[in-house]
Amino acid sequence: MKAFVRPTLVGCAAMLCAAGAANAQEWQPDRPINLIVPWGAGGSTDQVTRVTAPIISEALGVEVVVVNQPGASGAIGTQEVLNAPADGYTWTANAIANNATYAITGLLEDTDIDDWHIYLSVANVPVVSVPADSEFEDFGQLLDAFQERGQEITVATAGITSSGGTAIAALGAEGDFDYNMITYDGGGPAAIATASGEAMVTTQLAVEQTELIRGGRLRALAVLSDEPLTIDGVDPIPPITEWIPDMPLAPDYFGIFIPSDVPDEVKATMDRIWEEDVMNSEEIRTYAENFGAVFAPSYGEEARERAMPVVILEACGAVDRNEAVTDPSTIGIDCETMTETGTAE
Known part of the structure; x- marks a missing residue:
């Protein structure tokens, strides 16, 4: 494994952000939530999302509708979520490394990991x-x-x-x-x-x-x-x-991501549901055990820190393979030393 330095937040200290979310009112949605899976049915994202969605639906009291919208390696469905009103009613699900590096590979512009409030459920391996x-x-x-x-x-x-x-x-x-x-x-x-x-x-x-x-x-x-x-x-x-002893490796985390500019009460409510219901879910744990995944739920800043090793690995791997359209330094990743010093503003 290649070394990395854990990221820091720019523009909002982690403790203050968490406190703001914790003090927000409870969110009570009044209509179904669209959860866009930007891949086809039956894949890794679709599988774990369909296990997780009913848990959240029961906790919120409204239907969480999983919608498959594949295309452009997940970029089409992800863009749909970014274009939607930031009212908390449109989410996405994916591998977090995809959302964090779409700008690097040129599939999406002006987006990075901090456009999302992150809820991780499992880690997967190819x-x-x-x-x-x-x-x-x-x-x-x-x-x-x-x-x-x-x-x-x-x-x-x-x-x-x-x-x-x-x-x-x-x-x-x-x-x-x-x-x-x-x-x-x-x-x-x-x-x-x-x-x-x-x-x-x-x-x-x-x-x-x-x-x-x-x-x-x-x-x-x-x-x-x-x-x-x-x-x-x-x-x-x-x-x-x-066979390849020095192969760079990092866990590939999957979960549900909500645009970071939704109201604070949406994030606070989802934080509570994730901690109380998802992180204790026997359904997701059983799914992981049966299908070769790792049950590894987290949210917020902890989830971001867990995600960064694979984000760095994939961003810098794109550079090594001449697939990068945008320099990873624009989102705070220095591939010369494989360190991450901050986030794009």
């Missing part, structure tokens, strides 16, 4: 898998093939900024190989396509592949972690560090 009848028995064989055959090897992902897209890009950079990416509207469809033989490899998240691995349709070769991944009913999946 898994390198192949169809059950693949020629590749372990990741070492696949790595040799990548290095020898390059673009002949097709990889199914949900897009360049998806977890699967950034995973294969990082693997290609560390393993010194090319590949041919095929993109789908979500991680679930990408995993299914691989199991069906449309692609030779997928690098999507474990939660999107678990049922296919359990069902014998996908063969898991490696997890992008420095520890094996244990999923109920499946042999432990070996860590990528067995």
